[in-house]
Amino acid sequence: MRKPFIFAPLFSLLVLLFLVGCSGSVRPDGRHAAVSLEGTRWMLVELGDRRIKLSPESKRKPHLLLGGTGRKASGFGGCNNFFGSYEVEAGDRIRFSNLASTLMSCPSMKVERDFLKALELSDSYTVKDNTLKLYKARLGKLATFKAASKK
Template identity: 40%
Template structure:
């Protein structure tokens, strides 16, 4: 009898250990999947918009356009991302998308837009006409949105090359030019090679501009290349990041190459 009880206790302990191990394993797997999904979303979603009455949310990514809402029949709809058509006389993009259940026309215009409930100001107005394939009429809704500036830009970058040539401290004054980019706030600050500089960022998918650049008014030596640096910065339209290097370019070619230092 004692031997039977001992065997029963051992079996029960083994079962409990296995159950706990399975739970911990499942929890780890769930956390890992959640982290992976969040990381994936951060890497792919580049535009977000919301609207009210009824509430809706739009996310545009490299592969998918995700629309969620309180609209009956369109609570959660996923479309494949397509290349938008562009207006000739305004910053207006239009996406025509469809899947097996519905279709939508999404228009994104660069114009100041105020959320009807929160009062928050966004730089883009978004209009959507969405229709189930079984319906005859489309639902028309409006809201506001913004592009999500590439988080990889958020860093301190020190200049290495200017207009195709390697730069040296002797080309400037005491130290090399640098920029510190604050991606969430779409602004930057730094040192131009002689004066302190700051300004704002204009970011859209595949587009980056450094705008409203201002600087202190310190007199600079004639051989200082700060003017060339600032002009190149103002001429930037695109960028790439690879091997801790930020390359700024325009249709004419590479303008500036920076090295990440923080």
């Protein structure tokens, strides 16, 4: 004789795990994000409306990583590593502070200077379709990033 009541709790647990696994990231405002703002390596693809053009000497692509203890921001600007802090507030507000970088000199520093300036000026963001965009109210879009593919 079968005892179906033994399988009911197991089935319920499997359904619950499936639903939790499919839920994705939820932002503070309750909307779902394809990827999380924090813990994702964001590869810089545009500054303003200009596509990023790297010099032939560039071996690494500029990127941003948010997360860790104390809301730390870090990344690579095209020549130097950088680091600092950030704050996220309700309404998709973001603010970077105390940004600093290593002091290597490279033939072309324009992308790095513009990238760090965009971080300093940004006051809001959106994350949609694996894309992070940083904005400044009066200046419009400052930078666009794509989530790095997981390997």
